[in-house]
Amino acid sequence: MAGGKVKKEKGKLQQQHVPYQGGISFQKSKGQHILKNPLLVDSIVQKAGVKTTDVILEIGPGTGNLTKKLLEAGKKIIAVEIDPRMVLELQRRFQGTPHSNRLTVIQGDVLKTELPYFDICVTNIPYQISSPLTFKLLNHQPAFRAAIIMFQREFAMRLVAQPGDKFYCRLTVNTQLHARVFHLLKVGRNNFRPPPKVDSSVVRIEPRKPRIEVKQKEWDGFLRICFNRKNKTLGSIFRRRV
C-alpha cells in the first residue's frame, strides 16, 4: 500500500489503516472509497454495455480506476469531480496517453453542475448524494440510454423493490415512475479502499420514454391531413378518437 505504515502492536505486525493512493489521503466526507479490484471494474464496464460510440458521464472519477476502463470502452468521457486533488491526479494519470484527448474533467459539485449530453452514465458515486443525484439524472434532457450506478446496498434494494417487498417505499415508486430499474451486481465492502461500513450494489436505471402528449389542435391538424388522403378508414379511426 503506497504510503502505508506498519507498526508493531501486542507482538504482532499490524498494518495501520492509512488509506493513501499516490500520496492522496481519502476523505470520507466526500465519500472517497476507491474501487481497488480491477476484475470488478471490468465486470461493471462489461455489464454496462458501453458502445464504442458512447459519450459517457462519470460522476466522481476519483483517481481514475473506473475512468481508465471506460476510456478503453467508449468514445468520450465527461467526468465531474468535486475534489481538486483528484482532478490533478486524473490529469497526471492520463496526460500523454492515447486516451487523454477523449477525457474532459469538470471540477465541481455534480448536483450544482449543468450536465452536458451523454449516452450512458457509469459511476461509483459518494453515497450521500444518491437520492438527489438519481432524480437529477431522471430529470436530465435529452434522456440518456442508461445509468449504471454503484449504490449502498439498501438504497439499491429500495430502487428495485416490487410491491409487497419490505424495501418498497416512496423512493421506489418515484423512481420506477420515471425509469426501469435492474439490480446488476452485489459488491462487498472489501472491493474498496478504504472499505466503507456498508455493502454495495450496482444498479441499471433506464429512463422511460416520455409519453407523447397530443393537444386537441394538433389532433385537428392531423385529422385534416388524414381526410386529404384517400385512406378514409384511417380518417374515421382518428375522428372517433377525437
Ligand SMILES: C[S@@+](CC[C@H](N)C(=O)[O-])C[C@H]1O[C@@H](n2cnc3c(N)ncnc32)[C@H](O)[C@@H]1O
Ligand atoms: C466512491 S469515490 C469513487 C472514485 C472512483 N470513481 C472509483 O470508483 O475508484 C467518489 C468520488 O466522488 C467525488 N465526489 C464526492 N462528492 C461529489 C460531488 N458532489 N460531485 C462530484 N464528485 C463528488 C469524490 O471526491 C470521489 O472522488
